[in-house]
Amino acid sequence: MDRAELxxxxxxCVAIAYSKDAASLTLDTSFKNDLGGASVQMVGLVSQLENELDVFIQLADAAACETIKDLVDKVEAEL
Amino acid sequence: MSVLDPIYAVAKENLQKVAFPEATNEKMMQAAYETGKEGYIIPVLVGDTAQNKALAAERGYDESVFTFVDIHDEEYKSKVIAAYVAKPGTMLKEKAMSRRMENPLYFAMAMQAVGEADVTFAGIDNTTGDVLLAGQMIIGLKPGITTVSSIGLADIPGFQGSEGTLLAVGDSAVCTNPNAEQLASIAISACDTVKELLDWEPRCAMVCYSTLGSGQGELIDKVKEALRIANEKRPDLAIDGEFQLDAAIVPAVAAKKVNRESKVAGKANVLIWPDLNVGNVAVKLIQQFGHADAYGPMLQGFNSIVCDCSRGAPVSEIKGNIVMSAVRAARSKK
Known part of the structure; x- marks a missing residue:
């Protein structure tokens, strides 16, 4: 999977976990400022990553990401 | 008579299957064994069955008290996974679930999610974070609830409240800085918890430094908004505020400060703190100056009962928490 696909x-995955329209999200979308940052949704996101990408990201590592781009970087490093 | 005596009596009449994913731990196995042997629960040891059986024998326990579930039993695991992924709204798909279930904590919760167990009891080897994560991922939150939280029960000598010396307080342990929606969830969950555990008619006060507008500011605004959300989501519950602590629990103060009808003011049996700073300090005050015995914290907000015990807890405390969890599970089914 190349970077653009990822x-x-x-x-x-973020759109599903946070019940948002994917079109409203960008790589600069902030988990805390734009999405509210509730832990239960972050748990949903980590689950989505496991389901869809077969990648195991610790909740604390995902929660430390400020933007979606930061999470992409983290997932890319794990793949 | 202990506060827990009536709860123990209810447990005996409604035996629940409690899954123990940390049974290799000596204190946990002892607590599971004694609560099972004394007839309060059906203890289900989830893990490597050969290891659990060997440890039970070594520790001198009658094996027949336990039900053993082997996480290496692929046939049973497949059955649980199939039932889990068939449920609507579950977070993990088959492959991810299978991998997670290599961990007994996730295996136990998966069993619970599909009705093979009523409670998962852990926290002596796993961290609170581990238990909360697994609970949110596998058991999930109740509809309309936006955060996991906790409630504790204080038995305060000399306190003459609406439930005698008892008072339920929360959240003093889990949700650090709840927003208004989360604070509403904590209040709603707390009402459900005391109903399940103690069969109380909950009267829940949202407390802060203001009584009905006597103080102003963003800290008060959050509590007022939380109250509005809680009342909108659960109009069946008596949740009221914003009250100062004395207006919530002292009838004479309520009569002076609360100049409107309230089912809660002056006779609250559940107090909801505005955040964890208040909650932690308040519980320490109750214990230090009020010489209270504290029970819990009990996790709440999950679709079914998950219990996280303190890693330093003695066996007697673990047993009490096991029985309280079982009673909550039994009553939540009614």
Whole structure:
């Protein structure tokens, strides 16, 4: 999976976990400022990543990401 | 008579299957064994069955008290996974679930999610974070609830409240800085918890430094908004505020400060703190100056009962928490 595909996939996962329209999300979307940052949604996102990308990201590592781009970087490093 | 005596009596009449994913731990196995042997629960040891059986024998326990579930039993695991992924709204798919279930904590919760157990009891080897994560991922939150939280029960000598010496307080342990929606969830969950555990009719006060507008500012605004959300979501519950602590629990103060009808003012049996700073300090004050016995914290907000015990807890405390969890599970089914 190349970087562009990964970014698209991550945005889809975030959209599902946070019940948002994927079109409203960008790589610069902030988890805390734009999405509210509730832990239960972050748990949903980590689950989505496991389901869709077969990648195991610790909740604390995901929660430390400020933007979707930061999460893409983290997932890319794990793949 | 202990506060827990009536709860122990209810447990005996409604035996629940409690899953123990940390049974290799000596204190946990002892607590599971004694509560099972004394007839309060059906203890289900989830893990490597050969290891659990060997440890039970070594520790001198009658094996027949336990039900053993082996996490290496692929046939049973497949059955649980199939039932789990067939449920609506579950977070993990088959492959991810199978991997997670290599950990007994997730295996136990998966069993609970599909009705093979009523409670998962852990926290002596796993951290609170581990238990909360697994609970949110596998058991999930109740509809309309936005955060996991906790409630504790204080038995305060000399306190003459609406439930005698008892008072339920929360959240003093889990949700650090709840927003208004989360604070509303804490209040709603707390009402459900005391109803399940103690069969109380909950009267829940949202407390802060203001009584009905006597103080102003963003800290008060959050509590007022939380109250509005809680009342909108659960009009069946008596949740009221914003009250100062004395207006919540002292009838004479309530009569002076609360100049409107309230089912809660002056007779609250549940207090909801505005954040964890208040909650932690308040509980320490109750214990230090009020010489209270504290029970819990009990996790709440999950679709079914998950219990996280303190890693330093003695066996007697673990047993009490096991029985309280079982009673909550039994009553939540009614």
């Amino acid at each position: 970014e698209k996939k991550l945005i889809e």
